[in-house]
Amino acid sequence: MTRIVIGQYYPSNSVIHRLDPRIKLLGIMFYITALFFVTNFIGYGVAAVFLLVMVKIAKVPLLFLFRGLRTILFILCFAVILNLFMTPGENVIFAVGFLRLTMEGVYMAGQMAARLVLLITGSSILTLTTSPIQLTDGVEALLKPLKIIKVPAHDIAIMMTIALRNIPTLAEEMDKIMKAQKARGADLDTGGLIKRAKSLLPILIPLFVSAFKRADELATAMEARCYRGDMGRTRMKVMKIAKPDILALAVLAIYGTLLFLTRLL
Amino acid sequence: MIKTENLYFAYPSEGASHDVLKGLDISIAQGEFVAVLGHNGSGKSTLARQLNALLTPTKGTIWINGKDTKSLDHLWEIRQTMGMVFQNPDNQLVATVVEEDVAFGPENLGVPPDEIRKRVDETLKTVGMEAFALSAPHNLSGGQKQRVAIAGVLAMHPDCIVLDEPTAMLDPSGRHEVLNTIARLNKEGITIILITHFMEEAVLADRVIVMHEGEVVLDDIPKKVFSQVDTMKGYTLSVPPVTDLAHTLRRAGLNLGDSIMTVDEFIEDETVRKLLPKKTNQFAAVSPAKTVPFTQESTPAIEIKNLSHIYSPDSVFEMRALEDISLTIHQGEMVALIGHTGSGKSTLIQHLNGLLHPTSGHVFIEGEDIQSDKSKLKSIRQKVGLVFQYPEHQLFEASVYNDVAFGPSKMNLTPEEIDTHVKEALATVGLGEEYYQKSPFELSGGQKRRVAIAGVLAMRPKILILDEPAAGLDPKGRDEILSQIKHMHETLGITVILVSHSMDDAARLTDRIIVLNKGKLLYDDTPAKVFGQAQNLQSIGLDIPQISKLAARLGEINPAITSDIFSMDELAARILDLVGKGGLVS
Numbered sequence: 001m002t003r004i005v006i007g008q009y010y011p012s013n014s015v016i017h018r019l020d021p022r023i024k025l026l027g028i029m030f031y032i033t034a035l036f037f038v039t040n041f042i043g044y045g046v047a048a049v050f051l052l053v054m055v056k057i058a059k060v061p062l063l064f065l066f067r068g069l070r071t072i073l074f075i076l077c078f079a080v081i082l083n084l085f086m087t088p089g090e091n092v093i094f095a096v097g098f099l100r101l102t103m104e105g106v107y108m109a110g111q112m113a114a115r116l117v118l119l120i121t122g123s124s125i126l127t128l129t130t131s132p133i134q135l136t137d138g139v140e141a142l143l144k145p146l147k148i149i150k151v152p153a154h155d156i157a158i159m160m161t162i163a164l165r166n167i168p169t170l171a172e173e174m175d176k177i178m179k180a181q182k183a184r185g186a187d188l189d190t191g192g193l194i195k196r197a198k199s200l201l202p203i204l205i206p207l208f209v210s211a212f213k214r215a216d217e218l219a220t221a222m223e224a225r226c227y228r229g230d231m232g233r234t235r236m237k238v239m240k241i242a243k244p245d246i247l248a249l250a251v252l253a254i255y256g257t258l259l260f261l262t263r264l265l
Numbered sequence: 266m267i268k269t270e271n272l273y274f275a276y277p278s279e280g281a282s283h284d285v286l287k288g289l290d291i292s293i294a295q296g297e298f299v300a301v302l303g304h305n306g307s308g309k310s311t312l313a314r315q316l317n318a319l320l321t322p323t324k325g326t327i328w329i330n331g332k333d334t335k336s337l338d339h340l341w342e343i344r345q346t347m348g349m350v351f352q353n354p355d356n357q358l359v360a361t362v363v364e365e366d367v368a369f370g371p372e373n374l375g376v377p378p379d380e381i382r383k384r385v386d387e388t389l390k391t392v393g394m395e396a397f398a399l400s401a402p403h404n405l406s407g408g409q410k411q412r413v414a415i416a417g418v419l420a421m422h423p424d425c426i427v428l429d430e431p432t433a434m435l436d437p438s439g440r441h442e443v444l445n446t447i448a449r450l451n452k453e454g455i456t457i458i459l460i461t462h463f464m465e466e467a468v469l470a471d472r473v474i475v476m477h478e479g480e481v482v483l484d485d486i487p488k489k490v491f492s493q494v495d496t497m498k499g500y501t502l503s504v505p506p507v508t509d510l511a512h513t514l515r516r517a518g519l520n521l522g523d524s525i526m527t528v529d530e531f532i533e534d535e536t537v538r539k540l541l542p543k544k545t546n547q548f549a550a551v552s553p554a555k556t557v558p559f560t561q562e563s564t565p566a567i568e569i570k571n572l573s574h575i576y577s578p579d580s581v582f583e584m585r586a587l588e589d590i591s592l593t594i595h596q597g598e599m600v601a602l603i604g605h606t607g608s609g610k611s612t613l614i615q616h617l618n619g620l621l622h623p624t625s626g627h628v629f630i631e632g633e634d635i636q637s638d639k640s641k642l643k644s645i646r647q648k649v650g651l652v653f654q655y656p657e658h659q660l661f662e663a664s665v666y667n668d669v670a671f672g673p674s675k676m677n678l679t680p681e682e683i684d685t686h687v688k689e690a691l692a693t694v695g696l697g698e699e700y701y702q703k704s705p706f707e708l709s710g711g712q713k714r715r716v717a718i719a720g721v722l723a724m725r726p727k728i729l730i731l732d733e734p735a736a737g738l739d740p741k742g743r744d745e746i747l748s749q750i751k752h753m754h755e756t757l758g759i760t761v762i763l764v765s766h767s768m769d770d771a772a773r774l775t776d777r778i779i780v781l782n783k784g785k786l787l788y789d790d791t792p793a794k795v796f797g798q799a800q801n802l803q804s805i806g807l808d809i810p811q812i813s814k815l816a817a818r819l820g821e822i823n824p825a826i827t828s829d830i831f832s833m834d835e836l837a838a839r840i841l842d843l844v845g846k847g848g849l850v851s
Contacts, residue, residue, distance in 0.1 A: 133361050164361045168403035173658075179620050180659040183651040184720060185643065185675035202671065205661035209706065214356045221357035224317055224349040225417065226341050226373040236368035236381040 008064070010128045015244050016058040017129045021138030023245045027252055028126045034259050035115055035122075043262035044114040050255050051122055060128050068124040069117065076116055083109035136160045141239060154230035162218070170211060177206050266330050266424060266456060267293040267316065273324035274311060285311045287479040288325070293458070295424065298451045300467035300487070301460045303476035304501045305710065305739045309460045312476070313429045316458065317347035330424070345374060348418030352430040352737075354410030355402075363405075363413050364389065364398040370421040381420075388416040392446050406606065408439025412446055425456035432463065433737050436606045436766045438806040444469065462739050464491070464505045465811070468526045475500060488524035501741040506769075506811045506833055507531050513837045519844065528815045532822070540844050564632040566728050566760040567594040567617060572626035574612050574784075586612040587784045589626070596727075599754045599761040601771035601792075604781035605806040610764050613781065614730050617762075618649040630728070647676060650726030654733045656717035657710070665691070665708075665716050666701040672724040690723035691716075693753055695745075711742035715749070722753070729753070730762040735770065747774060769810045772796065772831040780807070793829030812836055 011017075016024075031047075038044055055065060069076070089104030130138070140157035147153055181202045182188065188199050272289040275282070285308050293299055303309045314320045315327055318334040329346055332339040351357045360366040364385050371381045389395045392412040402410055411431055418426055428447065432440040440463075448469060451457045459470060467473050473490040475483035477500045483490050491497065491504045494512040498504075504512075511525040511534075520536045531537060574587040587609045594600055604610045615621040616628050619635050619642045628635050635645050653659070662668035666687060673686040691700065694715040700708075705716050718734070734750060735743040751774055754761045765771050771778050772792040780788040780795060782805045788795050795802070796813040803809065810831050817828035825843055830836045 133365060161360060165359060165402065168401075169355050172403075176653060177659055179615070180651075180653045180656065181671075182620060183618055183646055183653070184659075184672040185646055185724065186671075187643075187675065202659075202661045206659050209661075210658055214353075217351065217353060217356035218359070220314075220319060221349070221351055222359060222369075224319055224344060224351075225370040225421065226344045227369075228341070228373065232375040234372055234375050234378060234381065236365070236372060236378055236385060238378050 008067070008124065008127050009131050010060050010064055011131075012059045012129075014057060014059045014129070016054065016125070018244065019129075019248055020239050020241055020245045021130050021134040022141050022239060023241070023248055024126055024130055025135075025138045025142055027248060028123055030252055030256065031122050032119060034256055035118055037263070038115070038259060039263050040265065041110070041114070042265055043259055044111070044118065046255075046258050046262055047118050048114075051118060051125070054125055058125060058129050060125070064128055065121045065124055068120050072116065072120055076113060079112050079116065080109045083112050132164045133161065136164070137235075137237070137239060154233075166211075166214070169214075170207070173210055174203065174207055177203050266295045267291070268328045269315075269322075269325065270328075271325035272315065272322050272327060274315060274320065275323050284323075285479050286315070286322075289481055291474065291481060291484070293425075293456065295456055296451070296454050297472060298448075298457045298470045299459070299472045299474060300470035301458065301474045301476060302462075302464075302467055302502055304741050307476040308479040309476050310429050313349065313427045313458070313460055316425075316427050317349050318343045319349075341374070345421050346424045348421060348423035348426040350411065350414050350418055350426060350428040350431050352433050354407055354414060354434065357414050358402045358410060358417075361401055362398075363394065363400050363402060366402065366413060367417045367420050370417055374421060384420040384422070385416075388419040389413075391419060391450070392416045393442075406439060407435045408442040411435065411439070411443050415443070415446055415450075419450070423455070425458065426450065427458045427460070429460045430462065431459075432461070432466065436806075437808045438605055440466075464503055468505060475502065487526060491526055492523040501739075503740045507815055510812065510815070510833050510837055513833065514840060517837070517841055519841075528811065528818055531815055532818050537819075540840075564596075565593045565629075566596045566598070566631060567592075568629040568632075569593070569613075569616075570627045570629070572613075572616060572628060573624050574609075574616065574621060575624045578624065585784055587616075590781075590784075590786050591626075592779065592786065592789060594728075594760060594762065596760055597758050598777065599751075599763070599775050600777040600779060601775040602762055602764045602779050602781065603766070603768065603771055603807065604787075605766070607783075608781040609784040610781055611732065612784075614651060614732060614762065614764060617728070617730060618646045618651050620651070643675075647672075647724050648726055649728045649730065650721040650724055652718055652721050652729070652731045652734060654736060655714075656721075656734075657705075657713035660705040660713060660717060660720075663704060664702050665696065665705050668705050668716060669719045669723050672720055676724065686723045686725060687719075690719040693722055693757070694719045694749060711738055711745060714738070714742075714746065718746075726759065728760040728762070730764065732764040733766065734763070735765075735767070743770075750774070766807075768796070768802075768808055768813075768831075772810055772813075792831055796831050797829050799828065 035047060038047065055062060084101060084105045085099050087102060087105035087108045089102030091103035093101045093103065095101070127135075136157050139160070140153050143151055143153035143156065178188065186199060186202055188196075191199070269289050269291045272286055273284055274286040275284045289312070301309050301312065311320065315322065315334070316329070318340055321335045327334045329343045332343060334343055358366050359369050367385045367388060368381050371384055376384070386395070389398055392415050394409060394412050394416060397405065397409065402413065405413065415426070432443050435443065444466060447457055447459065459466065461467060468487050468491070470487060473483070473485065473487045474481055475490060475497070482500065483493070483496070491508045494504050494509060505526050507528060508526050511521045511531060515521050515523065519540065522534050522536070525531050525534060569590055569592050572587055572590040573585070576582065576584040576586055590613065602610055602613070612621060616623060617630070622636065630645055630649060633641070635642070660668050662671065669687045669690055670683055673683045678686065696712065696715060696719065705713055708716065714734070718731070721729070731750065735746050738746065747770060750761065750763065753759065763771065763775060776791060778788065778790065778792050778795045779786065780802070787805070788798065796809050799809050799813060799817055812833050813828065813831045816826055816830040816836055819826040820828050823843065826836070826839055830839060
């Protein structure tokens with residue numbers, strides 16, 4: 001009865017959603033790298049405007065974008081505070097004991113915060129607009145050249161697919177096992193750390209037993225359907241670079257140039 | 266197209282002396298529909314895995330379209346020719362989107378992308394799942410998942426599909442979906458090999474192969490196979506109830522045909538026509554209304570008052586699972602709770618021991634409102650034992666004894682008391698001392714299930730709720746479990762609620778049937794009265810026992826046979842009674 005949402009994919013039919021996942025993956029890598037070359041606030045401004053335009057085109061509610069920030073809130077605050085007080089500088093605003101708040105500190109902390117926020121919100125655009133299966137395909141395609149150095153691109157991709165397929169099944173199963181053990185008097189919510197860890201055994205053992213059994217059956221079923229790795233394998237959906245993808249590359253290039261120009265200011 | 270010659274097989278782990286298949290000589294022609302029957306361990310599934318070279322013979326040969334399965338050159342061709350569908354729908358779907366999963370087989374074969382697209386669309390249409398092409402498998406029903414699995418095999422363009430108990434884990438409507446699909450594919454020329462425990466399914470085939478201890482013991486058209494009622498029972502297999510009835514009547518001296526398998530065939534049998542001429546009969550009024558033998562004691566075991574449950578209220582996923590249910594179950598009663606998947610059965614039983622909390626309404630166990638005091642939840646759960654579906658999945662201890670002791674050890678008992686609880690519970694399910702130190706994981710399916718039930722019994726519940734206790738077992742395992750439950754009820758005097766899809770089981774074991782539909786209480790009455798509502802039951806996706814169907818049809822011919830008869834013995838007795846009275850014995 002429970003619906004499980006995997007990842008944070010936000011279905012919509014925008015241009016960004018339809019872009020080739022490879023382009024999106026490359027784009028996000030470019031965006032992240034570029035952020036580290038920014039030296040002043042005008043640069044961050046450009047990046048922020050670019051991000052907002054992308055969000056607008058992707059038709060994703062802004063709220064979703066900031067959700068990703070919640071998980072790093074602690075790190076963000078920590079980094080800001082550290083930078084505020086630990087940056088050496090001349091222009092002291094005030095000093096209490098060994099804590100010195102300087103202009104340079106404020107500047108550094110601001111930069112750090114801007115970078116982190118842009119980094120996280122930027123990468124969530126990728127996960128918000130790309131379904132897990134597309135992401136898997138993209139990763140496989142991009143890893144393919146690394147086969148020469150024995151990176152098992154296809155195996156990584158099929159592992160990701162099977163994991164995604166089984167998360168909801170196993171989650172349901174865990175719910176069932178927990179209820180069954182509770183019905184047998186298991187107490188999962190009280191007691192100290194060790195007692196609680198121990199009370200997980202009646203849930204984890206059956207879950208693992210079942211996961212192994214599932215894996216075994218799935219392997220047989222895959223073999224029966226002629227699976228033999230990526231030997232001679234074709235794909236139903238072939239990723240093709242289309243016009244919007246080229247356009248996206250051009251936009252990224254312009255963005256990169258702009259960002260570089262801000263360094264000269 | 267399939268030919269096995271002196272086929273022997275032994276699993277390497279068990280040693281060559283344990284032959285699972287012993288000299289099979291089977292040949293199957295293109296376009297045949299073959300059902301393979303046999304109890305667990307008879308070698309059926311092993312045979313299936315031989316047919317598409319997942320296993321290869323230790324001795325003898327299998328030819329698929331003239332190609333030896335042992336030669337590696339033809340391996341992929343053979344697996345493409347012989348598609349396989351397995352029992353558990355969850356463990357054979359690979360991708361997270363239906364159409365991607367159907368594409369998996371052709372992709373492995375290296376079919377060009379455009380052609381794969383075409384095949385995926387076509388096969389999804391063939392199995393009637395085109396509307397779900399972009400759905401995620403985990404949101405589908407069991408029957409739908411199995412149809413996707415069939416589509417995935419079909420997209421590889423096989424000549425033959427081997428299905429290994431494809432309906433064992435499905436409810437009646439899912440079973441119908443899958444069987445209809447299979448029958449249609451066979452009409453289109455695909456060879457079907459259906460491994461099953463359900464005799465009603467075997468009747469659909471052109472040919473039935475019965476396996477016993479690794480050998481083929483019967484191989485003939487269904488009529489011929491099922492006419493050997495005693496032989497089949499000797500192999501611990503059942504025959505369709507109507508066939509059984511005809512057999513009983515024949516033994517009582519009536520001259521019925523020996524190849525009756527369906528209700529229609531029974532009705533159209535010449536002797537039946539002659540024996541039961543259409544007439545109004547004075548017996549019409551004599552309906553054996555069963556009286557419920559329960560005196561109303563002071564506190565009922567379970568009292569449910571205006572119970573409603575809504576999942577994820579006020580969200581997009583809001584679902585009304587139960588609506589305004591009120592019912593009373595008395596101490597020592599044995600009742601059946603019936604409804605198709607999604608009717609609210611599981612939600613209802615989880616309220617009875619506080620695993621779920623009512624959105625509104627109350628549940629009283631022996632007069633006590635279980636919501637009133639949270640600290641009493643533990644004692645409620647001890648009083649109300651709940652055995653979930655496939656309970657063997659919850660076993661976790663290293664030994665049978667320890668696993669059964671899990672429940673009692675949480676009850677503040679002395680070690681001696683725990684010991685007696687455990688030993689008695691295991692004795693009740695028929696597992697003796699020799700099992701105490703065995704690992705539950707090395708037992709057979711039926712034994713595992715009995716250990717799991719003992720694990721609940723060891724808490725000495727006063728009320729025992731079992732969710733589909735016989736699901737997925739072979740006929741012998743089913744009978745054992747169900748008769749043990751009946752025995753427990755009679756000797757220990759505990760109140761039993763049996764949740765089931767199977768009307769046959771419900772009718773055989775209980776005196777009261779509660780039917781749920783879409784979260785509402787539809788019927789609460791004796792089996793006779795409930796099965797009298799045949800059409801209503803069928804319209805909500807439930808099946809009635811074959812004998813009830815027959816009784817209803819016979820009732821149209823002769824009103825002395827009333828549609829509330831549901832047991833074979835009763836119907837046989839009624840017919841013989843009528844025949845005797847009418848003096849029409851031929």
